[in-house]
Amino acid sequence: MIIGVPKEIKTAERRVALTPAGARSLTAASHTVFVETTAGEGSGFEDDLYLAAGAEIRPEADQVWNEAEMILKVKEPIAPEFDRMRPGLILFTYLHLAAAADLTARLLAARVVGLAYETFQRSDGSLPLLAPMSAVAGRLSLQAGAYALETNNGGRGVLLSGVPGVRPAKVVILGAGVAGLNACLVAVGIGARVCVLDINQDRLEALSHLTSGRAVTLMSNEVNVEEEVSRADLVIGSVLIPGARAPKLVSREMVGGMKPGAAIVDISIDQGGCCETSCATNHFEPTYVEQGVVHYCVTNMPGVVPRTSTLALTNATLPYVMEVADKGCHRAIEDNPEIASGLNVLEGEVAHEAVARSLGLPWRTPN
């Protein structure tokens, strides 16, 4: 198969969808890999490393998009890329369609085969291609929160760890999944007072066990969320219903009831965000203040630590990329239910139930 790796063009996105080591595995399996020049530069992978791995460097994005049968990307296509969609093209990337009606319409009209990293699901319910970036975003959320709490950024001037004789900050984490757990581990490590809420008792038990009880765990319901959020210095939103828009757990009124200068890091913003006051931001202007609360809502948080993120992402995606390249998309979808669960759009129809429900569109299981 001919596999294309374009340079990411989303603001401040420096990840790339394939490392030179990944390219070597694909070319060793007799696949052809085209990489747009400088695509890996932001992650510290120069063109010559891809050449040494048997890939070909293409000077223009057009060449990569037009010649490839499968495009590997990191982020969802944005407006300048919309016209590159064409029938039968396999687009393998994060898509987050549940919160993106325009993009969905584009992909359907162009009859693209859309495989979305974030909906790949194992039989135990885990999300193998979301997990590495959620781990990065979760860990990063404490750095982002610490920054948001600085007075220069509108924050209340609280140091997460406190100092001897001064109470550490209170961090409230909504969602005890991969991002929430990783945020919790860093928050506990820093010495913050941490409370984690989830609707899944097993997740809460696992987290409590992993932190040796140093994080308080609470069942997520409106009463508990309201009470904890009102006491928080920092709220981290990391809830997910796979394929669907994030549930709005924190209402505008709850935000209004927070301490002035408190901060919200809404990691789940890529699925629409779990706070009513959350609006997507980017790495150049990551925060804004609403109701006296600093909001950090960057949709591609891992993009700011591209080296770590690119390596972690390719570790996870390569086995699936290889299977699709070896078997072709249709056989791979038939053979592997994890790949089938990643299918979001096919032949002009939505092929993922939760995505379709979020958008109010019909859906069809592919034959």
Ligand SMILES: NC(=O)c1ccc[n+]([C@@H]2O[C@H](COP(=O)([O-])OP(=O)(O)OC[C@H]3O[C@@H](n4cnc5c(N)ncnc54)[C@H](O)[C@@H]3O)[C@@H](O)[C@H]2O)c1
């Ligand atoms: N902004 C970014 O750059 C970035 C990067 C990576 C991941 N993410 C996003 O982070 C979010 C979390 O991802 P994840 O991999 O940790 O997901 P996950 O499935 O591992 O965890 C989500 C958790 O949310 C819980 N949950 C669902 N509804 C809830 C509710 N009402 N109250 C409390 N908890 C609830 C689930 O039980 C689950 O434990 C996703 O939206 C993902 O797309 C964003």
